[in-house]
Amino acid sequence: MKAIGFKKHLPIEEEASLEMFDISKSEPKGRDLLVRVQAVSVNPVDTKIRGGSEGTEEAEPQILGFDAAGVVESVGGEASLFQPGDEVYYAGSNQRSGSNQQYHLVDERVVGRRPAQLSMAESAAMPLTAITAYEALFDRIGIVPERNRGASVLVLNGAGGVGSIAIQLAKWAGLNVVATASREETTAWCEQMGADKVINHHQPLFKQLQDAGYDGVDYILCFTDTAQHWSGMAECIRPQGTICSIVETEEPLPLTDLQAKSAAFMWEFMFTRPMYQTEDMIRQHVILDELADLFDQATIKPTLTETLTPLNAEQMKEAHRRVESGKTIGKIVLEHWQ
Amino acid sequence: MKAIGFKKHLPIEEEASLEMFDISKSEPKGRDLLVRVQAVSVNPVDTKIRGGSEGTEEAEPQILGFDAAGVVESVGGEASLFQPGDEVYYAGSNQRSGSNQQYHLVDERVVGRRPAQLSMAESAAMPLTAITAYEALFDRIGIVPERNRGASVLVLNGAGGVGSIAIQLAKWAGLNVVATASREETTAWCEQMGADKVINHHQPLFKQLQDAGYDGVDYILCFTDTAQHWSGMAECIRPQGTICSIVETEEPLPLTDLQAKSAAFMWEFMFTRPMYQTEDMIRQHVILDELADLFDQATIKPTLTETLTPLNAEQMKEAHRRVESGKTIGKIVLEHWQ
Incomplete structure (x- = not known):
């Protein structure tokens, strides 16, 4: 065969x-x-x-x-x-x-x-992208639709494979979704997937969130370079919030940036269970x-x-x-x- | 006054x-x-x-x-x-x-x-130690006694202020508790607080866990130097497990050590809420x-x-x-x- x-x-x-x-x-x-x-x-x-x-x-x-x-x-x-x-x-x-x-x-x-x-x-x-997005939202972060309705999530790289389905699942769970994209067509795609707001991941994230009326977000899903967006994510996450990433990095990261906020960082790797x-x-x-x-x-x-x-x-x-x-x-x- | x-x-x-x-x-x-x-x-x-x-x-x-x-x-x-x-x-x-x-x-x-x-x-x-231990176990990690009964937790520095009450609260929640201590009197104190097993944090942790019949632990509470114990914790944590630390560190850490296991790292800082x-x-x-x-x-x-x-x-x-x-x-x- x-x-x-x-x-x-x-x-x-x-x-x-x-x-x-x-x-x-x-x-x-x-x-x-x-x-x-x-x-x-x-x-x-x-x-x-x-x-x-x-x-x-x-x-x-x-x-x-x-x-x-x-x-x-x-x-x-x-x-x-x-x-x-x-x-x-x-x-x-x-x-x-x-x-x-x-x-x-x-x-x-x-x-x-x-x-x-x-x-x-x-x-x-x-399967791969939907399991990843589902596990990130519901099994890692532990979002319960009835309890977390109205909470906010920032989806970094919303137009990629995982981002596209994560936006939809987050909306289904009742979250307020801010996605990131950097081109006209990816921005339009994120909106089509249901994002409430789309910002540009090549510009400072927190400033754009503030301009859109957010004081931060409860959750961040990182579907792009974790190290590159680390300080931006640390700035955007609300106290007691959670960042979940799927992109490994060689670079050691200043984890203490999240300490004063009692924030969490979680990995989602969809092969953990079968592996x-x-x-x-x-x-x-x-x-x-x-x-x-x-x-x-x-x-x-x-x-x-x-x-x-x-x-x-x-x-x-x-x-x-x-x-x-x-x-x-x-x-x-x-x-x-x- | x-x-x-x-x-x-x-x-x-x-x-x-x-x-x-x-x-x-x-x-x-x-x-x-x-x-x-x-x-x-x-x-x-x-x-x-x-x-x-x-x-x-x-x-x-x-x-x-x-x-x-x-x-x-x-x-x-x-x-x-x-x-x-x-x-x-x-x-x-x-x-x-x-x-x-x-x-x-x-x-x-x-x-x-x-x-x-x-x-x-x-x-x-x-108050300070008990709120810290309580928030770490129940508000950060999110342990629910009815659901997590029988899960295992490793308490690094079990004889300190936070460790002493964390061991007791973890036992109350039905967990199996391994604590660490390095002296005879601190080891005895951890046992008195209810630890099921005490190992030495100056010796390799995973080897001691294995010798005691554990293939890893579901949760780790780090009440001592986070950077120093990082690789030991990454080794000991079970797939989909959670590490919660209260000790900030200047050192950037190789977060990707936790990626294949889809493990999580959380901070607990008891002043986050009032701050x-x-x-x-x-x-x-x-x-x-x-x-x-x-x-x-x-x-x-x-x-x-x-x-x-x-x-x-x-x-x-x-x-x-x-x-x-x-x-x-x-x-x-x-x-x-x-």
């Missing part, structure tokens, strides 16, 4: 940066599902893994990809949540072979039924099912903006190029194996 | 490092209470303020002190929680003149009725009243270990000397004005 990956970590301009491989199909065991993958999406993490440790060569082809939507082909002996024929979507695990293959093994505890009202491509666009096989790993199944309901009720909208076909190495390279440009809005999906 | 403070920031060996001043008594306005202070305790923050900016001279005498227990003498026109004659305890605010004076003004929203079963000295020992006059400032009144109930039911015990008399500049210097030694166990109180 077909699979897209690489043996050498190379810049995307190189022919061999992503290649089609012919690998063998496995049988599902335990709680695994074998999924016939119909559409996949590309996230910044894909490009980081491909480009990381540039030049080094892997012994085996590394199959990339996390987000996928498809149909359950067969199930392992201990699987109980899904049956062959079920249409599913998931972001999988960073500890296993990726979703850019025709038949893919995934633990059912991180899989959801795909939203019936969405296309296969729209479904494939959502550490936490007891509550099945939570991602629950989250994906809840998100499917929200999509099917049209409470939240898919953030797919570009669909590339066919699903081959050339188009995958094109998707990586666009994601690496840092200028994409929403999500890019590939479908139809060739 | 009498008040103890300083005009010059000096080492405690200097005669003028703490002096008795004669200052005038004020009238309470708004939600203020005028409290006849009968006992006060000394915390590390007192010695830091006195010793800070060494050598600089203040225009007016700086009256030190936070913790106090005493009797309400009179109340401001908008006060509604207390009446003259009520016996109270509180840690006050870092924005106002301190509690080391015979009659002290304090906002009633940060005052509680003192525990009836405790002595005045035992009551004065508790920023947060909307929920009255929470400290509620906390002190709840703590008074817990003391009166003997669910938790006062952590007073030394009472110095009389309450004058000489004894205050002795208390500062002991706190600065870093070897005190529990709390030191002064009473009986002279």
Whole structure:
């Protein structure tokens, strides 16, 4: 069967940066599902893994990809949540072979039924970013819609993949949402996602918040360079507020900037649960099912903006190029194996 | 009336490092209470303020002190929680003149009725440390006893003022408590406070936890040097766990150490609420009243270990000397004005 990956970590301009491989199909065991993958999406993490440790060569082809939507082909002996024929979507695990293959093994505890009202491509666009945004808001920060209604959240990089769905989920939870963008089209997109106010992350944040009538914000979601925005975030966060970031940084940070305010800093990494096989790993199944309901009720909208076909190495390279440009809005999906 | 403070920031060996001043008594306005202070305790923050900016001279005498227990003498026109004659305890605010004076003004929203079963000295020992430990466990980390029963917490520096009461409150909440100490007498004290296990913070923490059968801990309370214990804490915290510290540090810290685990870092600073006059400032009144109930039911015990008399500049210097030694166990109180 077909699979897209690489043996050498190379810049995307190189022919061999992503290649089609012919690998063998496995049988599902335990709680695994074998999924016939119909559409996949590309996230910044894909490009980081491909480009990381540039030049080094892997012994085996590394199959990339996390987000996928498809149909359950067969199930392992201990699987109980899904049956062959079920249409599913998931972001999988960073500890296993990726979703850019025709038949893919995934633990059912991180899989959801795909939203019936969405296309296969729209479904494939959502899992990684939606789980990330959902976990950040509700599992890390711990926002409870009934209790936190009216609280304010600043979403740094609102037009990216995670930002686009985070704005919508924050609005669904009743929050007042300030998003950041820096171009006309990204600003318009943030408004379309539901942001109450859009400010520019290339200008001082606190001054812009004040001009818009905010004395600060209760929560900050950082979906861009954490180190670069550190002092701006420390200034904007209200006493007892919480900053949650998904972007790791090499730079040590002056944590004491948050001390007088008793503020908190949290990481959200959507692979923590599958990576550490936490007891509550099945939570991602629950989250994906809840998100499917929200999509099917049209409470939240898919953030797919570009669909590339066919699903081959050339188009995958094109998707990586666009994601690496840092200028994409929403999500890019590939479908139809060739 | 009498008040103890300083005009010059000096080492405690200097005669003028703490002096008795004669200052005038004020009238309470708004939600203020005028409290006849009968006992006060000394915390590390007192010695830091006195010793800070060494050598600089203040225009007016700086009256030190936070913790106090005493009797309400009179109340401001908008006060509604207390009446003259009520016996109270509180840690006050870092924005106002301190509690080391015979009659002290304090906002009633940060005052509680003192525990009836405790002595005045035992009551004065508790507010700052107990509010800090309570806020860290329940308001910052957000532990809910019914939900988090059986979770594990590591209390770094369990025998200090905050550690001693934090161990007890964590046990009350149903947690499994590992405390750290480094001497025989502090180890015994942690056990007396209820710690399930005591390890040594001068030895590698994770190895000791493993030897004791823990794969990590769900929460860490850091009541000692945050920078020094950073990597140890990053190693010990379980995936999705939370570290809460009260000790600020000049050193920038490698926050990304916590990223793969989606772990959180929170500050607890008990003066955040009065300092920023947060909307929920009255929470400290509620906390002190709840703590008074817990003391009166003997669910938790006062952590007073030394009472110095009389309450004058000489004894205050002795208390500062002991706190600065870093070897005190529990709390030191002064009473009986002279």
